Amino acid sequence: MNPNLAESTDGAIVEPQPEAPAEEGRHLWRSFFASPGAVVGLALLVMIVLAAVFAPQIAPQNPYDLNQISIMDGRLPPGGESMMGTHFLLGTDGQGRGIFSGILFGLRTSLLVGVLSALAAASIGTLIGLFAAYVGGRTENFLMRLVDLQLSFPTILMALMMLAALGNGVTNVIIALIIAEWATYARTVRGTALVEREKEYIEAARCLKLPTWRILFFHLLPNCLAPVIVISTMQVARAISLEATLSFLGLGASVTQPSLGMLISNGYQYLLSGLYWISFFPGIALLLTIVSINLVGDRLRDILNPRNV
Amino acid sequence: MGISITRREFGRGSLILAAAASMPGLAKAKDTALTIGVAAPFTTLDPHEQSNSPNNATSRHIFDSLINRGGKAENNPQLATNWNNTDDTHWEFVLRKNVKFHDGSDFTAKDVVASLLRARDKPSQSFASYTRNIKQVTAKDPHTVVVETTVPDPMILNSLSRIRIISAKYAKADVSEFDSGKAAVGTGPFKYKSYMPGDRLVVTRNEDYFAGPAHWSLVTLRILPDNGARLANLLSGDADLIENLPAQGIDRVKGSSKFDIIRGQSTRLVFLGMDIERDKTPDITAKDGSPLDKNPLKDERVRRAMLMSINRKAIVDRVMEGNGTVAHQFVAEGYAGHSDDVEPVKYDPEQAKKLLDEAGWKDGFRLTLHGPSGRYVDDSQVLQAVGQFLARIGIETKVNVMPWAVYSEKYNDKLYGVYLASWGINTGEVSNPALALVAKRDSKAGTGRYNAGGVDDPRLNALIKEATRTLDEKKRTPLLEEVSEITFNNLYLLPMHYENVVMGAKKTIKYEPRGDKYTLAYEVKPA
Numbered sequence: 001m002n003p004n005l006a007e008s009t010d011g012a013i014v015e016p017q018p019e020a021p022a023e024e025g026r027h028l029w030r031s032f033f034a035s036p037g038a039v040v041g042l043a044l045l046v047m048i049v050l051a052a053v054f055a056p057q058i059a060p061q062n063p064y065d066l067n068q069i070s071i072m073d074g075r076l077p078p079g080g081e082s083m084m085g086t087h088f089l090l091g092t093d094g095q096g097r098g099i100f101s102g103i104l105f106g107l108r109t110s111l112l113v114g115v116l117s118a119l120a121a122a123s124i125g126t127l128i129g130l131f132a133a134y135v136g137g138r139t140e141n142f143l144m145r146l147v148d149l150q151l152s153f154p155t156i157l158m159a160l161m162m163l164a165a166l167g168n169g170v171t172n173v174i175i176a177l178i179i180a181e182w183a184t185y186a187r188t189v190r191g192t193a194l195v196e197r198e199k200e201y202i203e204a205a206r207c208l209k210l211p212t213w214r215i216l217f218f219h220l221l222p223n224c225l226a227p228v229i230v231i232s233t234m235q236v237a238r239a240i241s242l243e244a245t246l247s248f249l250g251l252g253a254s255v256t257q258p259s260l261g262m263l264i265s266n267g268y269q270y271l272l273s274g275l276y277w278i279s280f281f282p283g284i285a286l287l288l289t290i291v292s293i294n295l296v297g298d299r300l301r302d303i304l305n306p307r308n309v
Numbered sequence: 310m311g312i313s314i315t316r317r318e319f320g321r322g323s324l325i326l327a328a329a330a331s332m333p334g335l336a337k338a339k340d341t342a343l344t345i346g347v348a349a350p351f352t353t354l355d356p357h358e359q360s361n362s363p364n365n366a367t368s369r370h371i372f373d374s375l376i377n378r379g380g381k382a383e384n385n386p387q388l389a390t391n392w393n394n395t396d397d398t399h400w401e402f403v404l405r406k407n408v409k410f411h412d413g414s415d416f417t418a419k420d421v422v423a424s425l426l427r428a429r430d431k432p433s434q435s436f437a438s439y440t441r442n443i444k445q446v447t448a449k450d451p452h453t454v455v456v457e458t459t460v461p462d463p464m465i466l467n468s469l470s471r472i473r474i475i476s477a478k479y480a481k482a483d484v485s486e487f488d489s490g491k492a493a494v495g496t497g498p499f500k501y502k503s504y505m506p507g508d509r510l511v512v513t514r515n516e517d518y519f520a521g522p523a524h525w526s527l528v529t530l531r532i533l534p535d536n537g538a539r540l541a542n543l544l545s546g547d548a549d550l551i552e553n554l555p556a557q558g559i560d561r562v563k564g565s566s567k568f569d570i571i572r573g574q575s576t577r578l579v580f581l582g583m584d585i586e587r588d589k590t591p592d593i594t595a596k597d598g599s600p601l602d603k604n605p606l607k608d609e610r611v612r613r614a615m616l617m618s619i620n621r622k623a624i625v626d627r628v629m630e631g632n633g634t635v636a637h638q639f640v641a642e643g644y645a646g647h648s649d650d651v652e653p654v655k656y657d658p659e660q661a662k663k664l665l666d667e668a669g670w671k672d673g674f675r676l677t678l679h680g681p682s683g684r685y686v687d688d689s690q691v692l693q694a695v696g697q698f699l700a701r702i703g704i705e706t707k708v709n710v711m712p713w714a715v716y717s718e719k720y721n722d723k724l725y726g727v728y729l730a731s732w733g734i735n736t737g738e739v740s741n742p743a744l745a746l747v748a749k750r751d752s753k754a755g756t757g758r759y760n761a762g763g764v765d766d767p768r769l770n771a772l773i774k775e776a777t778r779t780l781d782e783k784k785r786t787p788l789l790e791e792v793s794e795i796t797f798n799n800l801y802l803l804p805m806h807y808e809n810v811v812m813g814a815k816k817t818i819k820y821e822p823r824g825d826k827y828t829l830a831y832e833v834k835p836a
Contacts, residue, residue, distance in 0.1 A: 066693075066700035071627050094628065095693050168711065250682055255689055256696060256708045269537040270557045272544065 031303050041295025048289050052107040059101035060086065064257045069096045075270070078277050091277040093266050099277060102263050103285045109170060109259035110289065114240035117177035122232050124178065125185020130216055130224065132186070133193030144190065150183040159242060163251045170253050173246060177239050188231060192224040226304040233297030237290045244286055260286045343525040343818075343830055346533045346542050346551035349684055349713065354504060355487035356473035357428040360435040361717070362733050365471060366827035367530060370512055371411075372473035372495035375402055375421065375454075376466050380823035380832070382576075382737035384466045388416065388474055388496065389454075397461040397780065398444075404452045408519050410476050411500045418448035423477035425456070425469075434752065438745050439468035441755025442777075463780045467736050498523045498831040508532055512830075528830040534683035534713070543568065543813045550820060552828050553686055554813035556630035562813050573810040573822030576644070576734040578636055578742065579685055581678075581695070581803040582720075583612065583727045586763025590726040592677035596705055605670055606726065612800040613654065614664035618702040619695055620656045625806050628690050633806035638797045639734060639742045641807060645782075646739025646789030651797045661702045673703030679720060680729035684713040686808045692729055695805075721761045728761065731808075735825035739789040740776050747796050748773045764801045 032038055051058060062068050073082045073096035080088050082096075090099035132143040150158070162176035196202065197220065205215045244261025246252040253259045258266065260282050267278025349363040356368035377387035389402040408416040429440035442462040447455050458465060475495060482492035493501040498520070499512035510530045516522050531548060533539035536555035542548040544561065554562060554570060562568045583606045584590040590604045605611045625633040637653040640646055665673065678696055682689040689710040696706040710716075720728045732742045747764040750757030756773070757764075769792060776788040796802060810822040819834045 066697045066706060069697060071623060071694045071697060074627055094690055095697070164715075168709070250710070250712060254708065255682075255710050256693055269540075269555060272537070272540055273557045273560050275557070 028303055032299055035299050035302075037295050038299035041292040041299075044288060044292035045296060048107060048292060049111065051104055052111050055101075055104035055108055059098075059104045060089075061098045061101040063097040063102045063105050066256060071096050075275055075278070077275075090281045093263065093278045094270075097258070099263070099281050102258060103260065103282050106258055106260040106263050106282060107285065107289065109253055109257070110240045110243060110261075110286070113170065113174055113177065113243040113259070114236040114293075117174045117181065117239045118232050118235040120174070121178045121181040121235065122185050122228055125182040125187075126189045126221070126224070126228055128182070129186040129189030129191075130193050130220055133190045133197055134212070134216055134220060140190075143186070147183040147186050150180075151187070155180045155238075155242065156245060159246060160249075160251065163246060168251060168254065173243055173252055176246075177242060180242075181235060181239065184235070185228060185231060188227050189224050192227055193220055196220055196223050230297060230301040230304055233293060233300055237293040237297065240286070240293075241290055260289075340526045341524060341835075342527045342529070343550070343833060344529040344531060344542075344548045345828055345830060345833075346539045346548035347530050347828065348534060348539060348551070348553035350507060350532045350534055351510070351530075352506070352714070353484050353488055354490075354493045354501070354510070355482075355484045356475065357424070357431050357436060358433055358484050358487075360439070360471070362735075362826060366825075366829065367510060368473045369497065369827065369829055370499045370510075370528065370530070370831070371493055371497045371501055372475060373497050374470050374473055375404075376470035378467070378470035378735065378825070380821060380825075382467075382735065382824055384470060387470075388421070392466070395455075398458045400456045400458070400465060401449070402454045402456065404454060405519060406452055408496050409517060410496055411494045411515060412476070414476060414478075416474070416496050417451045418454045419451075420474055420477045421454045422446045422448050423480040424474045425472055427475070427480050428472045434755070434758075436472065437752070437755030438741070438758055439471045442468070460778045461780050462777065463782075463785060464736065464740060464777065467741075499528055502527075523831045524835060525830055525833070530830075536683075540813070543815075546815075549818055550812060550814045550828070550833060552812055552826075554811045556628075556632055556687060558813065559630060559811070567816055569814050569816050569818075571810075571812040571814055571820055571822055573812075574641075574824065575808050575810045575822075575826050576640065576737060576824045577685075577731055577808045577826060578639060578734060579633070579691070579729065579731040579805045579808060580636075581615075581727060581805060582730045582746075582762045583803070584723065584725075584762055585612070585801065586765065587723075591724060592679075592726045594675045596673060596675050598675070601674065604726075605668070605674055608668045609799055610664045610668040611670060612803060614661040614668070614702065615699060615704070616654045616800060616803045617657050617661035617664065618704075619698045619803075619805075621805060622656065624691055624694050628694050629687050629806075632686050632809050632811050634809060636804040636807050638793045638804060639739045640737070640793075644734075644737050644739075645786050646743075646793055648790035648793040650790070650794050654800075658698075658702055665702060665704075670703075673705060675705040675707075676727055677707040677709050677725075678727050678729065679709050679711075679716070679725040681713040681716040682710040684716070685729070685731050686811075688729060691805070695729075721759055723761055723763065725761075729805075730759070730761070732759070733825055737824065739792055740773065740785075743769075743773050743789070743792045743796065744777060747792075747801055762801065764796075766795060766799070766801070769795045769801075 070083060073092050074094045076088050076092045078091040080091055082088060088098045092098055128143055132140040158180035159176045162179055163172060166172040166175060202219055205219050243252055243259060247259050247261030248265040252261060263282035264279045270278055351363040351367040352359055353364060356372050373388050375387060375389040377385040379385050388405050390405050392400060392402045394400050404418060410416060425443060425446045428436045429443050442458040442460055443456060444459045445457040449455050479492035486492040488504055488506060490501045498515055498518045500515050502511040502513050504510045509532060512528050514523050514526045533542055539551050540555050540558040543551045559570060562570050585607050588604050590606060593601060595601055621635045625635055638651045678692050680688055680692045692708050692710060696708045699706045720730060732746055734742050744756055745759045747760060747769060748756040749765045749770050750760045772788050772792050776785055779785040797804060810826055812822060814820060817836050819836045
């Protein structure tokens with residue numbers, strides 16, 4: 001007898017419980033902290049997120065407010081003194097934005113874009129993948145060919161095409177990234193769901209004539225989540241670097257509200273004339289962000305990989 | 310590596326050539342390659358499709374015109390050897406004999422007729438400023454063409470210098486046939502070799518060019534709108550000459566033993582255009598984002614306050630690092646139509662605030678500045694700096710820049726309230742910018758093609774109309790001066806600066822920058 005099919009005290013057959021990872025939670029944390037790299041990554045990530053969230057409180061200047069910056073302070077080296085007598089810790093760019101403040105505010109944009117687009121793409125992709133696997137037949141074929149089609153374009157090209165159609169702006173970048181990324185999730189989830197679909201607990205749920213949505217969301221979905229979580233963390237980092245690339249190409253956020261990518265692009269023109277700080281520090285910030293997310297994601301992948309359990 | 314070795318050989322070749330030049334009979338054209346880093350992308354090889362400086366400069370490599378416009382705006386013979394006006398509206402051009410197209414066919418009057426009419430009748434109407442007065446073009450004999458104008462047109466020679474002569478057999482060819490090279494057959498100094506839109510045009514020397522073959526056997530025009538990339542191309546040796554040496558590269562080039570900075574004066578005026586026509590204009594709202602019941606830009610005091618708030622000297626010196634000169638009107642002193650009665654607007658933020666207050670905008674408003682990126686010198690940086698200055702007198706400003714290819718299609722359709730634009734005043738006199746920028750827009754008459762702000766001043770229209778019909782310079786100039794006065798004392802446009810031509814080149818190359826900023830490989834000489 002299927003162990004998932006238990007009788008309740010009043011004799012009615014209750015819904016089968018999928019193999020819920022109940023005490024796996026604690027186990028997960030323990031094995032996560034076993035890796036020093038992941039711990040460092042997580043600590044760094046927490047710091048970065050906090051810095052971004054509290055940027056308006058931490059930053060000495062609001063680099064997005066044209067009233068607070070002046071071209072007279074342009075291109076000051078790290079520690080340089082402004083017209084008003086204040087000092088810029090990491091120097092300024094051509095418009096007189098403090099690089100330090102710029103990085104803090106830029107991180108907000110980058111993280112916002114990364115997290116939102118990864119979450120939305122994960123939700124959409126997962127839904128489509130689940131549905132395709134469960135329904136099968138022509139629908140599945142159609143959806144998966146759509147995924148193939150999408151995956152055959154390089155992500156950056158997809159994003160560029162979308163932005164050309166939609167125009168600049170943070171919202172549009174997020175939309176473009178969602179459209180460019182959902183297919184990866186759909187493909188992965190479908191793969192996992194195909195395997196899970198054949199297991200007895202799903203069969204049992206079907207025998208009970210549970211509605212499709214219920215089987216999909218309460219039975220199939222929880223068991224397909226592990227790979228989604230792993231891809232998501234990686235995808236956040238990917239989305240951040242994609243946003244940086246798009247901004248670097250001049251298709252991202254507004255020029256007066258630079259994200260990390262745009263700060264780098266503003267400064268890289270000056271690299272050849274020795275004004276290294278305009279690109280260098282935002283570049284380091286971007287690097288640290290992506291590395292920390294990847295460290296965490298890597299560890300999660302190791303833990304959640306079923307072959308390791 | 311292969312390329313650089315060849316390049317060195319080319320260098321050696323030119324040394325030998327220089328040494329051989331003194332020996333008669335030996336001086337024959339050798340293999341020499343030239344790569345030019347072009348700053349603003351040209352969009353097509355069809356010379357009659359879209360009139361803008363990059364396109365018109367590029368088309369001069371492959372095609373010729375009747376008149377050769379010199380670097381200092383003088384009219385020289387090119388495919389026409391001489392000309393005279395038989396009456397006020399008829400011009401007779403005697404064509405150069407024994408000129409052949411790149412495909413070997415003979416150049417005759419029918420090619421001229423086909424080209425001028427094609428430019429005039431193209432649906433894009435981009436050359437309308439130059440062709441609008443052409444009534445009829447007829448071939449009197451195979452080597453004489455008569456151009457009849459609708460009105461006496463003092464600028465006809467200048468206009469004809471813009472229109473490239475194509476082979477009559479490609480008069481019906483479309484843009485793609487020119488871009489693929491099939492129809493890109495001219496009489497010019499270079500022949501089409503390959504073209505990748507947005508990337509590069511490669512041309513080879515026309516050995517039979519009527520004015521003598523070019524020094525360069527292979528010329529590559531590389532499109533490098535990105536400042537850093539263009540500079541890197543020069544420094545790495547890939548490009549021999551780059552346009553718009555970016556401000557941040559000047560120090561690098563100045564201190565180098567391999568490169569030179571080439572500077573020159575340009576007649577390109579950069580200005581802020583604004584919607585002074587409609588009662589409701591896009592992108593201007595109250596500070597809380599609610600719509601305004603009127604358009605503040607219609608008030609001359611608001612426009613004056615805006616210009617007054619902008620420290621143009623600081624922008625030119627700090628942001629552009631000296632690559633521009635503050636402008637107060639269409640043309641600088643010394644050019645026809647410059648008026649001493651145009652009142653220069655000085656930087657004075659306090660007075661600007663008072664003016665805004667007086668105009669009833671004490672609390673300011675919110676606007677979006679639109680502009681291209683990578684088209685004009687430091688355009689996006691200049692726009693942001695303007696935004697800073699406007700913000701300081703209470704006009705909350707957002708800056709929206711887009712790639713030139715997108716922007717160029719949109720700004721002229723009156724989609725923006727305030728926009729950064731520019732006009733290269735290649736004629737070196739005021740009627741040309743006035744006709745395009747501040748004359749009432751009339752597609753039939755071909756006036757006001759780029760009057761995106763909706764300027765419509767009856768006196769101005771009348772003056773421009775009269776000036777463009779007056780053949781006598783002495784009567785014409787005072788009219789043009791008044792055009793400048795009306796335009797800039799009413800601030801129909803806010804003048805920002807003239808761009809300076811700043812190029813970077815290897816020391817092995819000599820080039821005299823042109824006032825129109827065209828970079829012509831034929832005029833590039835070895836040092």
